[in-house]
Amino acid sequence: VTAQADAAIRTLNETTAVAVGVRPARDVTRIVGSRRYLHGGPPFALSEITGPTRGALIGALVFEGDAADIEEATRIVDAGDVEISSCNHAGGVGAVAGIVTPSMPVVVVEDAFGSQSFAPVNEGLGKVLRYGAYDDETLRRLRWLRDVAAPILDDALDRIGGVDITAMQAEGLRRGDECHNRNIASTANLCLALAPGMLRGAADVNDAVDVLEFATGNPHFFLSFSIAAAKRIADATQVCGSPGVVTSITANGRDLAIRVSGFDDRWFRTPAPVGQPKLFEGFELADANPVCGDSGITETIGIGACALSAAPAIMQFIGGDPREASMLVDEMRELCRGESDRFLIPADGFRGTPMGIDVTKVAATGRAPLVNLGIAHREPGIGQIGAGLAWLPIEPFVDAAAALEASCLTGAVG
Amino acid sequence: VTAQADAAIRTLNETTAVAVGVRPARDVTRIVGSRRYLHGGPPFALSEITGPTRGALIGALVFEGDAADIEEATRIVDAGDVEISSCNHAGGVGAVAGIVTPSMPVVVVEDAFGSQSFAPVNEGLGKVLRYGAYDDETLRRLRWLRDVAAPILDDALDRIGGVDITAMQAEGLRRGDECHNRNIASTANLCLALAPGMLRGAADVNDAVDVLEFATGNPHFFLSFSIAAAKRIADATQVCGSPGVVTSITANGRDLAIRVSGFDDRWFRTPAPVGQPKLFEGFELADANPVCGDSGITETIGIGACALSAAPAIMQFIGGDPREASMLVDEMRELCRGESDRFLIPADGFRGTPMGIDVTKVAATGRAPLVNLGIAHREPGIGQIGAGLAWLPIEPFVDAAAALEASCLTGAVG
Numbered sequence: 082v083t084a085q086a087d088a089a090i091r092t093l094n095e096t097t098a099v100a101v102g103v104r105p106a107r108d109v110t111r112i113v114g115s116r117r118y119l120h121g122g123p124p125f126a127l128s129e130i131t132g133p134t135r136g137a138l139i140g141a142l143v144f145e146g147d148a149a150d151i152e153e154a155t156r157i158v159d160a161g162d163v164e165i166s167s168c169n170h171a172g173g174v175g176a177v178a179g180i181v182t183p184s185m186p187v188v189v190v191e192d193a194f195g196s197q198s199f200a201p202v203n204e205g206l207g208k209v210l211r212y213g214a215y216d217d218e219t220l221r222r223l224r225w226l227r228d229v230a231a232p233i234l235d236d237a238l239d240r241i242g243g244v245d246i247t248a249m250q251a252e253g254l255r256r257g258d259e260c261h262n263r264n265i266a267s268t269a270n271l272c273l274a275l276a277p278g279m280l281r282g283a284a285d286v287n288d289a290v291d292v293l294e295f296a297t298g299n300p301h302f303f304l305s306f307s308i309a310a311a312k313r314i315a316d317a318t319q320v321c322g323s324p325g326v327v328t329s330i331t332a333n334g335r336d337l338a339i340r341v342s343g344f345d346d347r348w349f350r351t352p353a354p355v356g357q358p359k360l361f362e363g364f365e366l367a368d369a370n371p372v373c374g375d376s377g378i379t380e381t382i383g384i385g386a387c388a389l390s391a392a393p394a395i396m397q398f399i400g401g402d403p404r405e406a407s408m409l410v411d412e413m414r415e416l417c418r419g420e421s422d423r424f425l426i427p428a429d430g431f432r433g434t435p436m437g438i439d440v441t442k443v444a445a446t447g448r449a450p451l452v453n454l455g456i457a458h459r460e461p462g463i464g465q466i467g468a469g470l471a472w473l474p475i476e477p478f479v480d481a482a483a484a485l486e487a488s489c490l491t492g493a494v495g
Numbered sequence: 496v497t498a499q500a501d502a503a504i505r506t507l508n509e510t511t512a513v514a515v516g517v518r519p520a521r522d523v524t525r526i527v528g529s530r531r532y533l534h535g536g537p538p539f540a541l542s543e544i545t546g547p548t549r550g551a552l553i554g555a556l557v558f559e560g561d562a563a564d565i566e567e568a569t570r571i572v573d574a575g576d577v578e579i580s581s582c583n584h585a586g587g588v589g590a591v592a593g594i595v596t597p598s599m600p601v602v603v604v605e606d607a608f609g610s611q612s613f614a615p616v617n618e619g620l621g622k623v624l625r626y627g628a629y630d631d632e633t634l635r636r637l638r639w640l641r642d643v644a645a646p647i648l649d650d651a652l653d654r655i656g657g658v659d660i661t662a663m664q665a666e667g668l669r670r671g672d673e674c675h676n677r678n679i680a681s682t683a684n685l686c687l688a689l690a691p692g693m694l695r696g697a698a699d700v701n702d703a704v705d706v707l708e709f710a711t712g713n714p715h716f717f718l719s720f721s722i723a724a725a726k727r728i729a730d731a732t733q734v735c736g737s738p739g740v741v742t743s744i745t746a747n748g749r750d751l752a753i754r755v756s757g758f759d760d761r762w763f764r765t766p767a768p769v770g771q772p773k774l775f776e777g778f779e780l781a782d783a784n785p786v787c788g789d790s791g792i793t794e795t796i797g798i799g800a801c802a803l804s805a806a807p808a809i810m811q812f813i814g815g816d817p818r819e820a821s822m823l824v825d826e827m828r829e830l831c832r833g834e835s836d837r838f839l840i841p842a843d844g845f846r847g848t849p850m851g852i853d854v855t856k857v858a859a860t861g862r863a864p865l866v867n868l869g870i871a872h873r874e875p876g877i878g879q880i881g882a883g884l885a886w887l888p889i890e891p892f893v894d895a896a897a898a899l900e901a902s903c904l905t906g907a908v909g
Binding site for chain 2: 256258266269273276277280286294297390393402403404428429430
């Protein structure tokens, strides 16, 4: 079969994700409950969590009312009296720690068949739960997101009939975003699409404007929508795609793992690296937690690092020379099974982004894929300390390629 | 003197334009009045106007109430009973026909010294007055802009204390705009900056949302702000700059002309070319009017064609291969006296844009500068039929270089 006729590439090209709501997580998944939360990355035990996840869990217990205060929350985590399971198996993705509690608002996206995916609403930069912060400011913001912002955003999406996030990602590439680590122009686009729905007939116009200002002022507000949409497309590919294409790149601060079409819920794991991030002023590499979070899902659908040359301005944030971005994208082309029909890079002559990371190609070239990522402090409560480009450890790809080779699945790819 | 220490370059780098209002033109310039309007391009006689200007004048007379209907307006123009003078001498710039009447709302920008410049509010694409349309839809939209939109925008700017347009142009280059022919991401940025001021305490929230939707839906809404800001910076350079730098590139459908620092209000003219625009479907080159309008002011401050490689997506609209954009910018570097300190091109390693088109360099290389432009139909009432990149005729630059050489001014440049 030709690359474009391949079922994985076809699914990646044809699945569209529309944002339909911003709802409490308990309305979207039954896996959450009292002291039963979700986390980012592949499944792991409570005893294995690292700093950012620990901080986020402590904050989450207080936020949810499952602990009276930070002290009680800390005792609950230490006693193992909270159950955690992976977002990824619940149909969701979470940035960094990726903790999701029952009342936490999540962005809900839907494909043409009505299948849904979700991601927690992005809290902004600085001290935020997803990077392990749990101070008063963090919890106050989360409560406001739950009580004020989420209902307004949900009503707006309902009134305007949803927002096509896939189309907005494609447009983002025309506005200098790669929709993983740079989302500023797409955030503006999304905010303006939501604004009429938020404002016309608003119960309280000032509340609606507060939400609009919060969203506009958060350069990563679009990220939750972007990763939720990517999860929907990647999960469709996991179900409908031909074998051997990466459908998840995720880490929990302990392990980095990938999922691959043809292998159901199997995770191919390796210890999570720290990478060579560009650290914010005042931090050093020893402060960095190994990578954490599900946002590598963007690279599985052909954006993020696969669209780096569409977003040269990101290089100031993540390090590197913007003039090399096209070369890095070309390196990704050698590892991918196809090219996107809709994610086009203007600076590369409107060529489609590389799409569908192919474990067999990765194993054959010996070069692992590139992802964009944010870096958390290893201690709970501090937050983001850097961002960067990272070449992933190659082991999980090689393992998956070997498993594919050993299975009866290879024939389907030929 | 070094290039960066040159007074023209310093003025181009240091002048900042803040949008402070959207007001009736009569509040900003005393040159407009009953049947006394402004036009884009260098001064010319009513008997010399071409199609788009004729159409815009007819529409303007009806809009202003200076004629009862299109028939009367046509007779007034034919009889020469309307006085026109150049926007450029009134402190303004107008896109394409650039007709400005007393009640027409104009964007007002101000520099740190309180000097102002203005440009009419952009009406959107399609049938619009600036391209010579004057049908009911065009006039209805203009009245709504005057009666509903302008007061809301003016109040908003007042409430939020103005918007720094120079900073927004610099950010635009990070979001894939060159702020002349591509303004879509900057339009979103501007709309979100204005939104809180438009909405908090709005007399009628639905009117405010109508204005927000109109502005958001017009991909060139930012253009008026961009050219008004460019005019302020260019006029400051005309006053404070060392001689020999181009401070205006403009055309009226008959003549193309430039102004040059050191030469006060003198225009160096040549017949306006049609160029090789990319025409919209259904039109041919014989339909095109010679170029018209003041928006080449953007190229005089180092954006537009000088920032082409920041906006590769524009190439689909204006024709050309985005991969060549950096080369075109490099050609402009040879014609410019310096580089911008604040307009940086991410894809070119955050190098400053070429800035300060130097007539002596143009004459010496024999290659004229590049501008981006829109093309109007030669008949009144039709509108825009294309857009493109155009190498300007070199004659006015050669004439200006010769005048500079012959004058006592050259010493000041050395």
